[in-house]
Amino acid sequence: MARYDRAITVFSPDGHLFQVEYALEAVRKGNAAVGVRGTDVIVLGVEKKSTPKLQDSRSVRKIVSLDTHIALACAGLKADARVLINRARIECQSHRLTVEDPVTVEYITRYIAGLQQKYTQSGGVRPFGLSALIIGFDPYSGAPALYQTDPSGTFSAWKANATGRNSNSMREFLEKNYKETSGQETVKLAIRALLEVVESGGKNIEIAVMTKEQGLRQLEESEIDAIVAEIEAEKAAAEAAKKAPSKDS
Amino acid sequence: MECVFGLVGDGFALVAADSSAVNSILVHKSNEDKIMILDSHKLLGASGEAGDRVQFTEYIQKNVHLYEFRNGIPLSTAAAANFTRGELAQALRKSPYSVNILLAGYDKDIGPSLYYIDYIATLHKVDKGAFGYGSFFSLSMMDRHYHSGMSLKEAVDLVDKCIVEIRTRLVVSPPNFVIKIVDKDGAREYAWRETIKDAEVPTA
Numbered sequence: 001m002a003r004y005d006r007a008i009t010v011f012s013p014d015g016h017l018f019q020v021e022y023a024l025e026a027v028r029k030g031n032a033a034v035g036v037r038g039t040d041v042i043v044l045g046v047e048k049k050s051t052p053k054l055q056d057s058r059s060v061r062k063i064v065s066l067d068t069h070i071a072l073a074c075a076g077l078k079a080d081a082r083v084l085i086n087r088a089r090i091e092c093q094s095h096r097l098t099v100e101d102p103v104t105v106e107y108i109t110r111y112i113a114g115l116q117q118k119y120t121q122s123g124g125v126r127p128f129g130l131s132a133l134i135i136g137f138d139p140y141s142g143a144p145a146l147y148q149t150d151p152s153g154t155f156s157a158w159k160a161n162a163t164g165r166n167s168n169s170m171r172e173f174l175e176k177n178y179k180e181t182s183g184q185e186t187v188k189l190a191i192r193a194l195l196e197v198v199e200s201g202g203k204n205i206e207i208a209v210m211t212k213e214q215g216l217r218q219l220e221e222s223e224i225d226a227i228v229a230e231i232e233a234e235k236a237a238a239e240a241a242k243k244a245p246s247k248d249s
Numbered sequence: 250m251e252c253v254f255g256l257v258g259d260g261f262a263l264v265a266a267d268s269s270a271v272n273s274i275l276v277h278k279s280n281e282d283k284i285m286i287l288d289s290h291k292l293l294g295a296s297g298e299a300g301d302r303v304q305f306t307e308y309i310q311k312n313v314h315l316y317e318f319r320n321g322i323p324l325s326t327a328a329a330a331n332f333t334r335g336e337l338a339q340a341l342r343k344s345p346y347s348v349n350i351l352l353a354g355y356d357k358d359i360g361p362s363l364y365y366i367d368y369i370a371t372l373h374k375v376d377k378g379a380f381g382y383g384s385f386f387s388l389s390m391m392d393r394h395y396h397s398g399m400s401l402k403e404a405v406d407l408v409d410k411c412i413v414e415i416r417t418r419l420v421v422s423p424p425n426f427v428i429k430i431v432d433k434d435g436a437r438e439y440a441w442r443e444t445i446k447d448a449e450v451p452t453a
Binding site: 061065066067086089090092093094096097 | 307308311312314315318319321
């Protein structure tokens with residue numbers, strides 16, 4: 001096995017690209033990220049590992065805008081993310097310059113995934129160690145979209161997905177609890193999914209909401225705390241209802 | 250015979266430009282918008298070779314937007330002006346752009362400003378400026394009537410005076426003008442001054 005994870009990404013005898021798989025391991029160690037698509041909003045949530053006391057948390061933005069109608073969150077190597085985000089931002093403007101139209105979510109996802117794939121088939125480079133969740137509204141149809149890419153360069157569209165640490169638990173939760181939602185309900189669903197794996201509190205979660213009219217809005221810590229409180233209250237009420245004796249015969 | 254001129258008033262900057270698109274003796278259209286809104290608080294009035302004008306100003310606009318996405322804050326007007334000048338200077342001894350530019354912007358900390366950037370990459374920060382044959386008339390008019398801190402009404406009156414001069418004294422004067430303004434509330438179209446209206450497309 002050790003002979004087949006050399007610096008260059010080459011196949012192993014049993015058809016694996018170990019560098020890509022190791023990159024996926026790096027993603028699994030990254031912070032949890034979740035994306036949920038609603039009918040009129042799309043929500044991205046990211047786990048915020050405890051900030052060191054002396055760090056300025058504003059300089060560590062984990063959910064970024066690529067264009068006025070596209071945003072991205074990722075799990076994995078943040079330095080690799082910086083490079084990909086920069087290339088994607090340039091591509092968004094370049095597309096607008098050459099064809100006078102904004103990119104579709106699918107186009108920019110395909111571009112990012114294409115970049116990630118290139119680095120699995122080039123000499124002397126290693127794959128990007130991150131999975132990206134890309135959200136946005138289609139500029140023509142106005143439909144909301146959520147896509148995910150991974151280090152191998154594959155991408156697909158999702159109604160809701162999670163990546164990074166404990167993504168399996170979050171995905172299970174989403175599969176069980178997903179339904180078409182809009183507005184605040186979508187935000188709550190995303191936060192509930194994150195709370196499955198993250199310590200509760202606005203301090204540990206970063207949430208951003210994309211709407212067609214106003215683009216990306218990062219939620220304030222106080223807003224997140226308020227919604228978390230709502231969710232906890234709902235959970236407590238549900239627990240109480242279960243425990244209360246049924247009055248129906 | 251393209252005319253672009255602009256001035257700085259009290260808390261705002263105005264840019265006016267003619268709106269005819271001409272090829273030798275043919276007028277393609279009389280409602281061509283030559284003042285690009287660069288970002289929320291910047292205007293770019295340009296005159297020159299039609300292809301270069303659109304190509305260069307769109308290129309500057311996309312780069313200004315890219316800066317804003319990369320850095321989370323918009324470029325200042327001075328930085329945008331210097332960037333524009335730099336691009337013109339780079340291209341100058343290879344394949345120069347034939348575009349003259351008046352860049353007007355509003356910054357929260359310093360207020361309105363106007364920059365004169367000509368096709369050989371001259372850059373000046375000015376209170377009033379003009380390009381084209383019309384500049385002979387509009388600059389003289391502004392020299393006579395401009396004073397710093399003009400109110401919006403005074404400034405628009407001055408712009409109208411300049412347009413009247415251009416219309417009476419320039420042999421092939423453009424029929425229509427567009428005026429755009431940038432102030433603390435952003436960059437937007439202010440008014441059109443039309444003598445020829447393109448015919449409405451008849452509806453069925």
